[in-house]
Amino acid sequence: MTSLSLNKPHLLLLPGSSGLTPPQHTLISKNHKEHDIFFTTGGKHNHLIHHYLAAYSLGASMEKLESIYEGHASFLRPITDAEDITEETYRERLGDGDGYGSYLKFFKDEIDKRGMLDTIRYWMFKDDMLARVLAGGYHALIHIGYAVEFDLPSIAAEGLAMAACTEDVLVPVIDLTEESIQRKRYNGTSSIQVLAKEIKIEPAFDGIVDVNKFDKLAMVLKNEVSLAKLREYLADWKFKEPESALQELFTSCALIYAASGIREQGIKLDFFLMHALTSTYALYTLLPHLNQVQAELMLRGHFAATLGYYIARGRPTLRVDLLTQYKPPHKPKGENPWLDIISRALDVEECHVSKVIRSLALGQVTYRNSSEEIWIKAAQITLDVIGPTSESHIKANWNFIGVGFDEAWKE
Helix, strand or coil: CCCCCCCCCCCCCCCCCCCCCHHHCHHHHHHHHHECCECCCCCCECCHHHHHHHHHHCCCCHHHHHHHHHHHHCCCCECCCCCCCCCCCHHHHCCCHHHHHHHHHHHHHHHHHHCHHHHHHHHHCCCCHHHHHHCCCCHHHHHHHHHHHCCCHHHHHHHHHHHHCCCCCCHHHCCCCHHHHHHHCCCCCECHHHHHHHHHCCHHHCCCCCCCCCCHHHHHHHCHHHHHHHHHHHHCECCCCHHHHHHHHHHHHHHHHHHHHEECCEECCEHHHHHHHHHHHHHHHHHHHCCHHHHHHHHHHHHHHHHHHHHHCCCCCCCHHHHHCCCCCCCCCCCCHHHHHHHHHHHCCCCCHHHHHHHHHHHHHHCCCCCHHHHHHHHHHHHHHHCCCCCCCCCCCCECCCCCCHHHHHC
16 A cells, blocks of 8 residues: 655654664563553543653653553453454444443454454454444544554554544544545545634534533534534635645634643643543644545544534634733743753643643644744643642543533633
8 A cells, every 4th residue: 555655754752762673672562461541440541551651752760650650540441252253243343332342352363364454454444333433522633643653553452442432423523434535525625724614603513512412522423414514614625635624623623622731720631622632643643644535534534523512512603812921920941941840740640641742842843933922821721720739540630511601611
């Protein structure tokens, strides 16, 4: 296959960690062998590897990595016994969170036969698997991204198994095949930021989300009127080619995350919009290993999920002006403020912060000539709002209501 040739300078890996490469870390192997990918029957994700590898890439010491492991392992559940699954029967348990052990065994065998990258390329685009990779708050995509970035086939098997256990809620808005893209003959004319502004005032989305309910994305996608209108907006994205589309999507996700939660009266960072940003790091990692069609499917799929979440979180106004004007109360130490940011991020025990910081740092390094100020401001806001906390799995200061709803600002 012919893969993309993206202008990718490097991935982030800072000095300071142990001399071991990730495949040599026994704690990664221990988690793989012992822990389920969900720590509750309700589908809450095991974030151990995300937190561990993000901290590792930012230069965490072995002592810090061991602390991260113990913090997560204390509440994780063991993998259940695996049943045999074949390519002919794999659909029988799709969406079943209790099927992780079975799917993990299946995808490990697939990787042994095909190799990691070929297994990812084959299964991520088979049937409705792409919709599952992108659902569940993008967690399977993030997991697979780590696998490719650090050359960890076991983590790829975990990510694919996680996807298989995830519901297919995004199927109505995601192209799953090359034929689907060719049939629709996209001819969009609008940028993502223009579309967000139009969606903000679109009456078809008024009143469709119950602010008091948790699964707001499902409300958007199960309402016939809002679903039809969302499809119209998705079709109007001016997608030129994968590299420029990735830059636009990466930058837009940073704004949707950071500029959506800042107002004159304060700052609130949305937990779900945060995942739109951290998953773009995985896109950056994966796209060079995909062909043109696969890359477009992946980018359009991520865009669909992100617009869906944007609507579900109340269609917040993006206050880019307030973001770029932000003055952090913490005065950075030294010449390079990013070094201070990374040091502070490693002190935060909440498991998403290190992923946010490395995503924003990558965005600044890669797209420094466009909106350079937003990356560091978003990083400073993250650290100032979330801050150090004593537990790695608590809600901390993330907003779970939806920063576009007035109710979120009454707390």
